[in-house]
Amino acid sequence: MTAADQDRNISSSFAKGLAVLAVFDAETPSMTLAEIARRSGQDRATARRGALTLVQAGYLRQDGRMLSLTPRVLALAGGFLQANQFGRRVQPVLNRHARQMETEVTLAMLDQGRVLLLAQSTVEHGHITYGFTAGSHIPLAHTSLGRMLLAGLPEGQSAGVLAETDLPRHTETSLTDTAVILERVVQAREQGYCLTDSEFESGITGYAVPVSRPGRTPIVAGCSAPRGQQPEADAERLLRGLQLCAAELRQAEAVDHL
Amino acid sequence: MTAADQDRNISSSFAKGLAVLAVFDAETPSMTLAEIARRSGQDRATARRGALTLVQAGYLRQDGRMLSLTPRVLALAGGFLQANQFGRRVQPVLNRHARQMETEVTLAMLDQGRVLLLAQSTVEHGHITYGFTAGSHIPLAHTSLGRMLLAGLPEGQSAGVLAETDLPRHTETSLTDTAVILERVVQAREQGYCLTDSEFESGITGYAVPVSRPGRTPIVAGCSAPRGQQPEADAERLLRGLQLCAAELRQAEAVDHL
DNA sequence: GCATCAATGTTCGCTTTGCGAACGCTGTCA
């Protein structure tokens, strides 16, 4: 019993159970007990109790020895989305701008050293992405959304957060040097937008602009498109669109209290 | 210690904590400890431990004495959405059909005596709804989605599920007699679609068709629109669109294992 | 302004829960 974690106000069983649920946030569709235990860093018996409790509560389904999430977890997110009126204040704005820009527009924030997608426009003509949705995590260091988020942090913090994330090479042109990436972050902060090219998906350019007011928890909007014939013209058009979208979200105070 | 609930495989602390988290699924944006305790039917001290644990885990935020969900809960849903490839296999289909039909198209299933929205297309010109999103709950008895879901249950079960839900009158024309509602459910099962008018929102007609194959967990698709000049023509057009959408989802096996 | 009361947040002793070493089972390799 170390001094610090001896907090009688925190329920450790509950915390461990939550870790079991959170383990499914990866793109692993279903897992065995042992796998859950390994990924959540818990004893197999502990993970088992957590998983069985989740099954009983209806958040997990058990098929033989495989466990997978049930749709009920959506209800947890639904609480958040309704409380913040995403359906009325955010989604329509994203959709409208996406329509005009002819790409998908994504709203995102920082979460545990990764980019958490908060909302995504739903348009027909968007280029085929990986199929990310609200609630998906994408890398911080090699996406324009991620770098723009880092740029939104108080001056000193960006380096710290970046240092704690690992830097897998997604493509051949992914930057690997932390210092170089930080340079791009600083550049993004100064110019008020961020561009990346082929660092996450080959041939795809990413665009991002800040949405939250300076000093607040960083929220950004972004989009991506295949690199076309006139990169500069595309960039200007898409960034202008994103800026308009961001301004409208700010004015609606849609993201002020996240 | 009663005999039944003495299951050493279930972690009661965890189950109680989950109940705290689930309490936020209502449209209550933020609550005090006492309110959480009341709504989750727990002792205040118990609710407090659960809430503080959720705060530490980053799922709840504490502003003074008010507690509210953080965006991190989206990540839990994200795991489900990515595991089932909603972004690639469901959302594009809904969007395309919604565009052609010029309405929102919603995918839904049963959850705890209510309709759980699984996914929703959004088009620009759709009529303004309550702002529901994926993860939202809507009533079972007075929506076409809900009645179509009841129709998808094995013959005897519909009545049982319906009996356990309460029937608030949303509008003046909401049906209140369980027997009459059940009649409509049977009718929906026989004709393969469901229509409701002004029972949930005044002046709005709801349309729904089944998506899942018979015998499976019921999944339905639906849409709604203001009652127009030619109700029959509208109904025919929208139902045809929904049927096409449902057929495509079935063919893509997008919802077979929910 | 002070006393009263109701409702909320917090503490701590006693009991219960759930931790994890140990077990048995199943499939795999030499």
Added chain:
DNA sequence: TGACAGCGTTCGCAAAGCGAACATTGATGC
């Protein structure tokens, strides 16, 4: 065929958390 590695499950004992009791806050009456 025997050894082994990995899995799910059990059970005695330590510690985690339940809830009665205690503070604390704030509204209401006089």
